[in-house]
Amino acid sequence: MRSRLRIGIAGGGLLGRLCAWRLALRKHEVTLFDAGDFERPGGACWTAAGMISPLSELVSAEPEVYRMGLRSLELWPQWIAELERQTGLSASYRHAGSLVVAHPLDKAELAQFQSDLNAKLPAGETLQWLDRAGVAALEPGLAEHFEQGLYLPSEADVNSRLLLQALLAALRQSEVRLVANTMVECAANRIHWNSGSERFDWVIDVRGLGASRKMTGLRGVRGEVVIIETSEVSLNRPVRLMHPRYKLYAVPRLHGQIIIGATEIESADMSPISLQSTLELSSALYALNPAFAEARVVETSVNCRPALPDNLPRVTREPGLICANGLYRHGYLLGPVVVGQVLDHFLREEKHAA
Ligand SMILES: Cc1cc2nc3c(=O)[nH]c(=O)nc-3n(C[C@H](O)[C@H](O)[C@H](O)COP(=O)(O)OP(=O)(O)OC[C@H]3O[C@@H](n4cnc5c(N)ncnc54)[C@H](O)[C@@H]3O)c2cc1C
Incomplete structure (x- = not known):
């Protein structure tokens, strides 16, 4: 049987919710921290238009963004269908070009x-x-x-706010521990806040702009x-x-x-x-x-x-700490692929433990 990991995630925006949801589906014990309110997140995710538009972006972005965007276009319909089945809530995903x-x-x-x-x-x-x-x-x-x-x-879009609400409902159903209104800092295996800290098997830092003190160039x-x-x-x-x-x-x-x-x-x-x-x-x-x-x-x-300086997303890993950031104007376009890169670390860990 694979081991159940205790995972602490800092940042309950788009990446944080997607990571928490996918890891909870794999039966890990997940705690999600956010500086604000989960109902109305303060991150870029709440303001975003939710376009999943690899072609429109190709004119000004790197070809890698296009390639990752195509993969996201394959993943989103599967993930949205799973989410809607689990919660009964619609995220208004539209594949109408x-x-x-x-x-x-x-x-x-x-x-x-x-x-x-x-x-x-x-x-x-x-x-x-x-x-x-x-x-x-x-x-x-x-x-x-x-x-x-x-x-x-080939382009699509999703109603960003409905998606974030459906993800929140899924996290509640999956018994993810939600810690709101708590500004945190991240270290290997540990999340710190004003009056305390907690140890985890893994910490995932997805604080978006909130990680700028730690991430050079953000x-x-x-x-x-x-x-x-x-x-x-x-x-x-x-x-x-x-x-x-x-x-x-x-x-x-x-x-x-x-x-x-x-x-x-x-x-x-x-x-x-x-x-x-x-x-x-x-x-x-x-x-x-x-x-x-x-x-x-x-x-x-x-x-x-x-x-980040190259306007590309970056996922880094050291023992006990994974950071994913730099989604720029492509959070919805690239979200599933970047989250997939984070999850790959855990799949490798699970295989290793098996
Ligand atoms: C106007 C606008 C339009 C956009 N339109 C699109 C679009 O059409 N398509 C697209 O693909 N992308 C779009 N984007 C980009 C997209 O919104 C971002 O790429 C995406 O939200 C990044 O996700 P994230 O989870 O990394 O960060 P965020 O969504 O910013 O979430 C970060 C979370 O971390 C929390 N946090 C920060 N600091 C701390 C701390 N110290 N402790 C605890 N929690 C903390 C914040 O409260 C927040 O909830 C748009 C962005 C904007 C601003």
């Missing part, structure tokens, strides 16, 4: 995006160039305003989003707008809500959204369809993506 559009005046931006993507596109991957009728067939709400678009059928990249609600126009999938000044997306959620994002500012500033960003994000949505003018702004949200 994404659409990239530009106004006729900005069509050079769209052509540039397509040519940059084509230059990096691996064999077998498909893009679909759409005319007005093609755009209308996918997104009737945009039909009047766009003569052309680029459809990336920086915050500020991202701002606006969430609106409307019954005037609906979208069926993430839509990216190419524009000379801003490249922004609109991701539809339940009950007529749409998340519009996101700025990308080299700063760990967590202060509220600026007026300029509010204007640019709102203008981008208005540019998709002026009928959005009557939408109600229901929330603005700001957070910082945890990024």
Whole structure:
């Protein structure tokens, strides 16, 4: 029989929840610490749009991000199905591709995006160039305003907040010990907090930006989003707008809500959204369809993506301590693969003990 390990996880954001859930499924005894509240996490995961878009990212990211993203696209549906079966809660995972559009005046931006993507596109991957009728067939709400678009059928997205809530329910069902409102520090085999510490067989440090004192080079990249609600126009999938000044997306959620994002500012500033960003994000949505003018702004949200100098994720291991960080703008895109790398350490340990 394989041994049941006592595992302490620091950080109850996206990586922390996924690691805790997968390890609890393997019957390990898991404790998850977070600096804040589990119902409404303070990490980047809560602000994220939840796009799983390896192709859109390929233009600006390393090919490795694309390759890992493809693997995640295979894993997410299996993991979501398991999670939904276990909890009875939906994470609103959607495999409907994404659409990239530009106004006729900005069509050079769209052509540039397509040519940059084509230059990096691996064999077998498909893009679909759409005319007005093609755009209308996918997104009737945009039909009047766009003569052309680029459809990336393989992309997906997940409702980040529903996913985090479903994961929390699964952790509770699996009797993961949840320790909220506790700032911790990590060491090999030990998690420390203000008034105490606890020993574990393994510690997993997934504190995102909270690990910046310990992890050299970790920086915050500020991202701002606006969430609106409307019954005037609906979208069926993430839509990216190419524009000379801003490249922004609109991701539809339940009950007529749409998340519009996101700025990308080299700063760990967590202060509220600026007026300029509010204007640019709102203008981008208005540019998709002026009928959005009557939408109600229901929330603005700001957070910082945890990024390393190469903007790639990193998993490190020393005896008694595993650290995973640097998910940057790719937490949902790469989450299952990075968590898989963490879990591999335990699988090896289990095999060794057997
Ligand atoms: C505006 C925006 C949009 C984004 N959109 C997307 C997207 O569409 N697709 C995508 O793939 N990615 C997106 N991301 C990126 C994604 O959100 C991150 O990559 C992901 O959340 C990183 O996960 P994480 O678990 O490493 O960190 P986090 O999600 O930040 O979680 C870290 C957790 O650690 C806790 N913590 C920190 N310090 C301590 C401490 N000392 N003690 C205890 N707990 C601590 C925090 O409270 C938090 O809960 C977006 C990010 C932003 C900001």
